[in-house]
Amino acid sequence: MALREINFDGLVGPSHNYAGLSVGNLASARNAGALSHPRAAALQGLAKMRGNLALGLPQGLLLPHPRPNARWLDALGVNHSPVDAWAMSAAAMWTANAATVSPAPDTADGRCHLTVANLMTMPHRSHEWPNTLRQLRIAFAHPAFAVHKPVLPPLGDEGAANHMRLGPAHDAPGVEVFVFGRSGGGFPARQHAVASQAVAFRHGLDPQRTLFVEQTPEAISAGAFHNDVVAVADGLTLFTHEQAFSDKDAFYADLRRLLPDVRIVEVPASRISLADAIATYLFNAQLVTLPGGEQALILPVEARDHATVGRYLAELVAGNGPIRRLIFVDVRQSMANGGGPACLRLRVVADPDTVDPRFLLDEAKIDRLEGLVRQTWPETIDPATLTDPALVADILAARAGLLAMLDLAAELSD
Template identity: 70%
Template sequence: MTLTEINYDGIVGPSHNYAGLSPGNLAATSNKGAVSHPRAAALQGVEKMRGNLRRGLAQGFFLPLDRPNIGWLGKLATDLASAEPHLRAAAWSASAMWTANAATVSPAPDTPDGRCHLTVANLVTMPHRSHEWPGTLAQLKLAFADEAHFAVHDPVPPPFGDEGAANHMRMAPNHAAPGIELFVYGRAGGGFPARQHSEASRAVARAHGLDPERTVFIEQAEAAIAAGAFHNDVVAVANEQVLFAHEQAFADPGAAYADIREKLPQAEIVIVPAQRVSLQDAIASYLFNAQLVTLPEGDMALIVPLEAEETASVRDYLQELIAGNGPIRKIVPVDVRQSMANGGGPACLRLRVVADPATVDPRFLADEAKLDRIAAVVAEHWPEDIEPDQLADPALADRVRAARAALLEELELAELR
């Protein structure tokens, strides 16, 4: 069995809009009420995936969920026409495109039964995301249906909030080797709620059967949450033996780094000083919400949003980073401005799964031809624009459902209707 890292990106759904539903996510709330561009957003995502394929990386995808979620509104004894505006907007949310929140993944080398374990995130903290998990779970069970190689778990029960891989990192000598798993949890910061509860992180670790001697629990800094780091992946990212983090990411960084080095002696920890890049600049530019990947030739690359190169302190730091002799050798900027405006960078858009591609459902794996087909469906069916007052329009709802149905048909995934 050949284990490799597969990045599963969320295809941006046709209901992509700027409703500003996520307190603590400064980009999302600052763009509340703006006109969104679902077609452009989805095509930007397709090009991001295409770029990774051309770099020799394994690439998969997940599909948009059924939106607006009429069934969820029905459980609230309302419907699209009569729902309060905030409930209507929550029913329309396309936030499942950020598959870093889809699940927490423990690869086979880390688990006692030698299977890759995935626990779907419950996302209970934010109403607009709390109804995502059934649709996400359905995709996980299809994509990873081979029970000889995968175990897909139901969500942690409320009230313990679990937001998936955005608060989880894995470090190992290489993707196929046993590693250590880092769970980052939070408390409230600056009036913003913590999204990841310690109880949820520990429950996932137990469900996956992880060895406590190879598991690290780290508290996120309240200052980071207050500054807008609503998930750990806004201030830290790991890949193989490397952890790349902001100086102010964690509540007790000294203890965290000591624990990591004890459990993985070859760990390389690259800390960005606050004097070089402020917490505010790091969060605004999504420097850490990047994909830190190992290229086929062995070099590590940091795939960053264009905004990182447009922020002077971040640009200067990155130039010095790759000029040095550290583990990160390349910077790759990508255009995901539509996602960024709604609060998600390159790392938000992907879920990392270490597995043998031959063991996963090939319908969820990308190649150039399949991305061409996805782009063609998006170009034909996705709305060009969505204005805030259109969310009450039943014609738009019909168009969005038809667009998703066309994509499911094109990809032969009728089971998800």
């Protein structure tokens, strides 16, 4: 099998709205109650996916969930604010929280393992996992994969946003890093240490090549609700803020022991404050290796346009470090709700031929998706109107059209 890294981006759903539901996510709180633009948001996401294809990177897609989540509302036995907003959440678009993924070279049975995240800390995300599990079990039904149910509550698990993998190649054993947290500044820590340990155990990872690292309370209190807001890794490169990890010296020493060629690019707090890093999502970037071997950062335009961060990035690629190219993308609608380029994708190292082709993209399929979005996604949503029957009908019809287009209605219609 030819293993490649495939980015599975979440298509922004037709119920994309700014209800401000995510405690500790500063952008989400800041824009609570504002008018959202679901059509523009989905088109921005598709443009990012098209750009990745143009770079020579395999690109996949995960789909919006049924909204409102009628089954969950019926089970809950209540339907009023804020529950109606929870049931209409489009947060499944951030597929970095869909699951934790361990590639086949790291696992005891030689399969790629995926554990769906329970997302239990936030009510509006706690009901995502059943539909995520359904999608992943269709997309990765090949025997090369093992797809697991979530870790049981009360152990909060938020998926790949708190997980990194470093290694010399996709087909060689790597080092998997699980980042957990504790509460900081009144904000909840969303990744429990025992949940991370449970995922590593069920994936059959080598304990000698698996690290568990604590995120700093300072990062959490500053608004880094996931590790991928302050650190990102690819290949043998770790790009991180100085204040990302509680015992960074021990962590770096472990990495260097296990991977002598590791390259740690640490951004000093004296250059970029946590506040500026989080406001621009400097680290919530896709760090990728292009087909020619060059490493690139796919960043939000906010990082380019910020004077301090933009200046740092220009110096970064002008130096002799491993990151040689900057690619800026407009995902402003996602950013305004607290998710940058890295939040929008789940990385899976696999042979593309083992993935259900309905979840893989090419230019022609993106063209069709863009046409559907332009025709059926709501142009705007006011959070105060989330229960409007006409809006609900439009959202249901838009998703039904998407499932029909991708020939997934039989498996994913509710």
